[in-house]
Amino acid sequence: KELAEIAEIEDYKALGMEMFIVKSDVLSATSRELVLRDFKDFNMGGNTIGVGQLEVVDLSVFDTMKSDLKEEMKNLKKEGSRHSVLLLLTDIMQEGSQLLVVSDETQKIENAFDVKLDSDAEVWLKGVMSRKKQIIPFLEKQF
Helix, strand or coil, X not given: CHHHHHCCCXXXXXXXXXXXXXXXXXXXXXXXXXHHHCEEEEEECCEEEEEEEEEECCHHHHCCCHHHHHHHHHHHHHHCCCCEEEEEEEECCCCEXXXXXXXXXXXXXXXXXXXXXXXXXXXXXECCCCHHHHCHHHHHCCC
């Protein structure tokens, strides 16, 4: 609020939403670019685990591209000799993340978050917004 006054911005909430919308532009990128946009590898117990995250204001933008994203995740898993590749589709408005999983051992992922993946190897993680604080520490305990 204070910075908005200094910058003479009347509707700081609208500006914030506009910034999120720009950051969450997924329609102009390839599936590979999207998966790699914010992607990091982690060594967990001698296994390489790749975790990516995309933040959007509405998860429905992924409805028609999930299968392509998962294909790229499979490619990255194979190319990098990764044990698992996870992609967090984070909805900043709903305050949670849809987790997409490609893994040699999905049970470890399920155990990490005390969830059951659906038949598409996905699960909604309510309240999960941070890869660093809410994903990696729980995965590390499983490996």
